[in-house]
Amino acid sequence: MPGVILISDAQLTEAAADLAAREPVFARALQVVGPLPLRRVPDGFLALRDSIIGQQVSVASARAIRARLDAAGFDHEDAMAAADEGALRSCGLSRQKLRYLSALAAARLDYDALRRLPNEAVVAALLPLPGIGRWTAEMYLMFALGRADVFAPDDLALAEAARMLFALPDRPRPKAFAAMAAPWAPWRAVAARLLWAYYARTKRREGVG
Numbered sequence: 347m348p349g350v351i352l353i354s355d356a357q358l359t360e361a362a363a364d365l366a367a368r369e370p371v372f373a374r375a376l377q378v379v380g381p382l383p384l385r386r387v388p389d390g391f392l393a394l395r396d397s398i399i400g401q402q403v404s405v406a407s408a409r410a411i412r413a414r415l416d417a418a419g420f421d422h423e424d425a426m427a428a429a430d431e432g433a434l435r436s437c438g439l440s441r442q443k444l445r446y447l448s449a450l451a452a453a454r455l456d457y458d459a460l461r462r463l464p465n466e467a468v469v470a471a472l473l474p475l476p477g478i479g480r481w482t483a484e485m486y487l488m489f490a491l492g493r494a495d496v497f498a499p500d501d502l503a504l505a506e507a508a509r510m511l512f513a514l515p516d517r518p519r520p521k522a523f524a525a526m527a528a529p530w531a532p533w534r535a536v537a538a539r540l541l542w543a544y545y546a547r548t549k550r551r552e553g554v555g
Contacts, residue, residue: 350494361536379543389490390457398477411438426451446477488535497534499523507545
């Protein structure tokens, strides 16, 4: 079963309050960052397409590439699978990302079925695709499928936020970070949103980014 799905700002606020009641450090962080953003995106091909496009490029560059692809009609699997390489390259895609997106389109994933699968089964379905690692699968679970109890222990911003908030000597390693996050169930994706928000607020205060 997929577990709890986050579908509204009000639901996210209630979940964050429950998390803060169980972890005083999060209560202090919430006072700093205020209401958390839900940041849901529609699930399906476009969510994964856009995640791949955003890898290792700036936010502005990714936005521009997405806009060119959409304007050219490459916003669904059939169009992407049938696209001429030159047309896709002219939209700003590298050859590597072109290969990733072509494989994604050719896979013809059953996105309706993914909605009904438990988290690890979704990850297992996505990992065989080139260009999709565990982090990308976890982001799909959090923001496209709205799963409430997903975490991304490999995320450097989350680890740095945890280091600052919990006064750790170093960023937690992924395995230790996953263990640290276990007590935050069933709201680990809420904890992730809070940590990201705290990281962003702290870096703005420091003049970074």
